[in-house]
Amino acid sequence: MSRSLHTFLRTAIGASALLLAGTAAQAAMVTVTVVVQNLAPTNSISFAPLHVGFNNGSFDAFDVGGVATSPIISVAEGGSGTDWQAAFAAADPGATRGSIGGLLLPGASSSLSFRVDTAANPFFTFGAMAVPSNDFFIGNDSPTEYRLFDANGNLQVPSITLGASDLWDAGSELFDPAAAAFVGDNSLRRDQNSVVAFNFLELEGFDGLTTGAGYVFRSALTAGSEIYRISFSATAVPEPGSFALTAAALMAVGVVSRRRRPDTAQGNGARA
Ligand SMILES: [Ca+2]
Ligand SMILES: [Ca+2]
Numbered sequence: 001m002s003r004s005l006h007t008f009l010r011t012a013i014g015a016s017a018l019l020l021a022g023t024a025a026q027a028a029m030v031t032v033t034v035v036v037q038n039l040a041p042t043n044s045i046s047f048a049p050l051h052v053g054f055n056n057g058s059f060d061a062f063d064v065g066g067v068a069t070s071p072i073i074s075v076a077e078g079g080s081g082t083d084w085q086a087a088f089a090a091a092d093p094g095a096t097r098g099s100i101g102g103l104l105l106p107g108a109s110s111s112l113s114f115r116v117d118t119a120a121n122p123f124f125t126f127g128a129m130a131v132p133s134n135d136f137f138i139g140n141d142s143p144t145e146y147r148l149f150d151a152n153g154n155l156q157v158p159s160i161t162l163g164a165s166d167l168w169d170a171g172s173e174l175f176d177p178a179a180a181a182f183v184g185d186n187s188l189r190r191d192q193n194s195v196v197a198f199n200f201l202e203l204e205g206f207d208g209l210t211t212g213a214g215y216v217f218r219s220a221l222t223a224g225s226e227i228y229r230i231s232f233s234a235t236a237v238p239e240p241g242s243f244a245l246t247a248a249a250l251m252a253v254g255v256v257s258r259r260r261r262p263d264t265a266q267g268n269g270a271r272a
Pocket of ligand 1: 060063142
C-alpha cells in the first residue's frame with residue numbers, strides 16, 4: 001500500500017470515528033404518527049381538534065380541584081386552544097406541538113405525523129373540547145402521566161384510551177344549552193366560578209338538541225363508555241451522520257479497488 005493511500009485511509013478512518021462520536025451524541029429523532037378516534041356512540045359527543053405537545057414534562061395546563069386558567073379555558077370553551085399553545089411554547093420552548101384534525105364526529109378518525117426528539121421530549125400532553133358542551137374537555141392533569149419514550153428512544157405507550165369518566169368540566173362556564181358550543185350561542189356564556197372536576201352526566205342535558213353537524217344529540221354515555229383513543233407509531237429518522245459515514249466508507253473502498261488493479265497488472269508484467 002502506497003504512503004499516500006495509507007495516509008488517506010487513516011484520515012478517512014479518523015473522520016469516520018469522529019462522525020460516529022457525533023452520531024452517538026445526537027438526539028434520537030423519530031417520526032411519530034398519531035391517530036385519534038372518536039369512540040363515542042353514534043349521535044353522542046364530537047370533539048374539537050386535539051391539541052398536542054411532545055415535551056419535557058414541564059407544562060401543566062390545569063389541576064383537578066383548581067380554578068381553570070386561560071390556557072385550558074381556551075381548549076374547554078370553544079376548542080381553539082390558542083392560549084394553551086402559547087402557554088405551552090412559553091413554558092417549554094423545545095416542545096414539538098400541533099393540532100390534529102378538525103371536528104371529529106362519533107366514529108370518525110384523523111391522524112398527523114410529527115418529528116420528535118425522544119431524548120428532549122419523551123412526554124405527551126393533550127387537550128380537546130368535547131361538544132356539545134359549555135366547557136367540557138379531555139386532557140392530562142399530570143404533565144408526566146404519559147411518558148411515550150424510554151431512555152433508549154423506544155415507544156412504550158402504544159395508545160391512550162379515554163372513557164366518559166375521564167371527561168373534565170373546566171368549571172369556568174355555567175351549564176346552559178342556550179350558550180353551549182355546537183347547539184347554542186357561545187356568546188351567551190356565563191361564568192361558573194367553580195373548579196376543574198370530572199363530569200359527564202351533565203351532557204344528558206343536551207339530549208334532543210340539533211348539533212351544528214346536523215345530528216340530533218343523544219349522550220348515551222355511561223361511566224364505562226369509551227369515548228376517545230390516541231394511538232402512536234414511531235419510525236426512526238435516519239441521522240445525517242450515518243449518511244456521511246457511509247459515503248466516507250464507500251470512498252475508502254473505492255480508492256482501494258482503484259489502486260489495486262494497476263498495481264496487480266504492473267507486478268504481473270514486471271515478473272513475466
Ligand atoms: Ca396538573
Ligand atoms: Ca361548566
